[in-house]
Amino acid sequence: MNGKTLLLGQTLGFAGDPFSDGTGAARHDAHGGVLIENGRIAALGDGAGLRAAHPDAQVIDHGRALISAGFVDAHAHYPQTAIIASWGKRLIDWLNTYTFPEEARFSDPAHAADIAGRYLDLILANGTTTVASYCTIHPASVDALFAAAQERGMRLAAGKTCMDRNAPDTLRDSAQSAYDDSKALLEKWHGKGRLSYVITPRFSPTSTPGQLSALGALWAERPDCLMQTHLSEQVDEIAWVKSLYPQARDYLDTYEAHGLLGAGGLYGHAIHLEPRERARLAEVGAALVHCPTSNTFIGSGLFDMAGLVAEGQRIGLATDTGGGSSFSMLRTMAAAYEIAQLRGHALHPAQLWWLATAGSARALRMQDRIGNLAPGMEADLAVIDLASTPAIAQRAARAGDLWEALFPTIMMGDDRAIAATYVAGRPIPRTNA
Incomplete structure (x- = not known):
């Protein structure tokens, strides 16, 4: 205006x-x-x-x-827009049955542009004005979302999702291409208008140690960027990580050992954390992102809001669409309240509203610009x-x-x-x- x-x-x-x-x-x-x-x-x-x-x-x-x-949504997957509310799977089944087949479609720039515009219009209609989103391995999926956000004047953070194992052939890159693509996209979009690039390894099971190290090296070169990934969402996922990284002290160590732990890190879910992990996350000032509708929908567990807050953890709130079952941060606040109740703690409306606005902005290191x-x-x-x-x-x-x-x-x-x-x-x- x-x-x-x-x-x-x-x-x-x-x-x-x-x-x-x-x-x-x-x-x-x-x-x-x-x-x-x-x-x-x-x-x-x-x-x-x-x-x-x-x-x-x-x-x-x-x-x-x-x-x-x-509202500020600190963790979402815009490519999963069309598969939101798909029936009844655990995390790994969800990825193989719904997510990976849908993400493969984003090799088509026209499909990526269509979903990007649809997704942003849906969240704007729900009062969300900033989101941190995963894209797919395809650079065109990143270009589509940033272009759609730029057209709407939105502040947005996003990045190319990197995977070089335990994914279909059509959705695997390599350590080198993950580094090269991410760097090129970062240089193209980061800081352009209201856009921020986020270095994005999906999670340790779908990245080799070499790929995690390559992305850790990129983050060391560009510490002005955020880094987003997943951490300790489900107990069977944690067991899988231990089998893939037998030398690691815990799940967080698979990131820490490769340069992917820091103040600009966004760690989605963070439900089943070990004491060492909690201490290190608090020590470095990383952000934990609570995804309550996803945690209940996929049966992941109950986030320890009260305990983590007491430790001084930096916490954001997120829909995690499409594993999350709603585009609405109102519904997300309601689910956060319900999960806290199950853990014996009643979140006050002021705390819920703060999490969905200023708290998530703080998690994204954007509290000086948005969220209040x-x-x-x-x-x-x-x-x-x-x-x-x-x-x-x-x-x-x-x-x-x-x-x-x-x-x-x-x-x-x-x-x-x-x-x-x-x-x-x-x-x-x-x-x-």
Whole structure:
């Protein structure tokens, strides 16, 4: 948008981490305003005061809807868009039955472009404005997603998935081609506009030690990039890793020994961690990404949110589509709540909302740009209707405070709760994706 735009409604941001600072870290204004200029938040505060101070601003009044930072999805597989909610497999069966046949189709640039656009439109309709996604081994799959994100003005992180064993012939590269392709794609896209390249070994079972070392070398050359992979998702997967890497101390050591452990590392799932792994992850400041709908859908296990937070781990939240069963970060928050309950810990709505916004932005090392409402931040926003369905509306009507009003939307909300999505201050029209 050109000039100034003033959004009016309830506003919710964070001055700190509600896990460590309590719910007082949240900043709620029941009659707030967000002033946007040049794609960024120029001011935040009382709506009437901002309106009086900026009479030249275009005003968009969202009424009683809640204006928040857009959701940040810290781990997803956009190539799995078309196979989301496929029936009933464990991780390794899932990969062989659904994932690998679908990913093979991404050798076709036209197919990659079609799915990339569809995926981004789906997540935008669900209020997600930034995602860290795996692509496939095909450079065209990376080009397609970055081009689609650039067209939409989105901040996005992604990378070519590298695999040189335990995958079909059509989906294997080599240590050298993984390095060469990743480096070329990195140089083409990283830092271009709002795009970030992520070095992406799928996980240790599908990479030889030589490939992991090659990608570790690339990361050492370009430490400004993130690195994403999977860690300790299922117990049978861990046993497989031990058989493939008998010399490793544990699963994490298969990455650490090859230069793939560091502060910019994103380790998806991280459910069944050994004490040494937990200590090393905390020591280096790596990010663990909780994927609750995937963990329940594929039967992986229960993430130890309370224990990991107590250790000072950096934690993000993610849909993990298509192993995850929803494109919605609302549904993802609900599943995170349910998993924590099964572990005897009730996550507060402030903590859930922080995980889906500022927490995931922090995991991606982007907390200075996205994930919160604050002056200077990029104006990626989600506007939430707190009465989007009759069931939600009747519960929210009895709420005594913001959290009672918001929690029904967390537990029962879907894309109908997203009244509007803004990317760099620009409203995103609804599509039929």
